[in-house]
Amino acid sequence: MRLFLRVPHTLLLGTFLLFQACAAQSNLIEGEQVTVTKETLQYYLYYPEDYLSNPSQTYGLLLFLHGGGESGESQEEFKMNEPPKLLEEGKQFPFLILAPHNPHERKWWNTAAVMQLLDSIVAENRVDINRIYLTGISRGGNAVWEMATQYPDRFAALAVVCGMAPLPYAHWIDREMPIWVFHGELDETIPVEESDAMVEKLKSMNYNIQYTRYKGVGHNAWDRAYTTDSLYTWFAKQKRIN
Template structure:
């Protein structure tokens, strides 16, 4: 038995059917280009000019959110750059790019391009490229370790944000040293504790130093640790 459909309901049904889009999966391609101007400091050890035939290690250092101001007094900068200004001699080159955006994340692709350029234009031992960062820069260091697993021989992260899933993506041949203050109220020490535990479960070569009665400023102690620089020099990227 046929039921009579009202003209209004029939018009509604017709409009609904007519308005349904036809979905098609297309295969397209778009070449993108992202550029960024990076200011940076580049330190050369005294031996660099004295040994023109020698290739040297290089340390890439990523600062935290407190150093984004362009007019920041050089003496207010965080080590290692501040230690250089105080006259400390390092046994390797140090590349310290500047992130000028107070609320933005590091552009790790741009940093990698800068690093590649500096390495290509200087006498760098490509098996001894090191990575370090503090706070926001520490988080970016974890990211770079994931994105470029065949680049860095060793990484030292100080009071950094630690995306836990990264633990399974990092090159197991890269040595890792993590520093954190137990009283850190900006990035809790549990961030580093969780990451180190996960790395140990996966069999990574990782060291962990916690500082009692130290807040977010754990970098002062970490970069004053002479053993850290000796440790860096002991690490070499293997095939």
Template sequence: MQKNLSRFLVLAGLLLLQACAAQSHLVQDELETISKENLKYYLYYPEDYFDSEEDFGLLLFLHGGGESGRNIEEIKDTGPPKMLAEGKQFPFLILAPQNSHAKKWWNTDAVVQLLDSVVNSNRVDKNRIYLTGLSRGGSASWELATQYPDKFAAMAVVCGMTPLPYAHWIDQNMPIWVFHGDQDDVIDVEESDKMVEKLREMGRDVRYTRYHGVGHNAWGRAYTTDSLYTWFANKKRMN
């Protein structure tokens, strides 16, 4: 347990993604605003990472609204961070940033800047970058898949909401696994029902696990599905 936790590190120094302070510049009669986003994050390394010279896959995990804008320790309450804290080992790196805004959506551009920074400073196979998120983080995962269709090898979304037009913008070759509880009273299961139906109509590779009698906390079952991580590990982008 202790050995595992020693590799599950909080990078306490905040990542400065853009400017040190918001400021405006007059550029040929146009105003340009430069802003910043500070992200705290956990970064997990597999046990054999430091004894190997090979490149590893990386799983980006986005938590839900309940862990936003709080002590970063709270993101260990759900998903892969919870499992890591309990001693589970994974075959790939896990990047788990924290949304610093309690009431705002994820800043997906900032997340990608962080992701790229971590990928470029570690031995990460860029064709094996995986994406997952729950609730508000699930919604952000759908958004990331539309904005950066060439980045991810596979995606798993747990009880996230998404506009149906996103289906047309997602990489047609990226496998997707969706999880949702049919008694969800926060994000209606129809969000996933309709998106999965649309993607399947378009011939996409989609799995759907629809839990009977489960509410919004479908992540409790989804992220303890061992086959999910085997599924991720077997995926690779073909460029």
């Protein structure tokens, strides 16, 4: 004689779901890994003319990030554009200028590594931590927006020249930090609409922002932006209030 045990369908279903939950839980483990960002960054560092003669004075510092055209193995190429070109020509500035080189031709800036470099330079020199400025062009301009969101309490002002401008970044930037955006209307590499939209967004959120939109200028808006003396005067006036 065969005996058949009837098991309610709901009980079978519940048992099956419980088995699934236990199986899934058994495959879920906790872990932890310490990661380290390593990057070899060559750089140029400019000191104001009176830096050595005023050992008790602190100075501002401008961090400049170049574009994709200067990225790669050769560090010499990025001195062909401003502001490094201006430094080569002997122009004087009232603050230190740190200009690192992105060694990767096709990669974005490693902004974590750039920040480590900046921290080292600040620690080793007489830099006023409330007067650190940030600027960049093209690919470096995109990195400027990124750093402004990742480190919103570090910079006193930023200037972006023909850079990509992801709109969501607007919500993470320090509202008290002055911003100056430059872009050429005929830019075929990074459309001017990138800056148009970001500026409009930031203005709608009551940010302290100004915009220079060059007529008849393409992607090389940096030729005009960095030869504008009022840009450096503007930078020198800015100071964070912590």
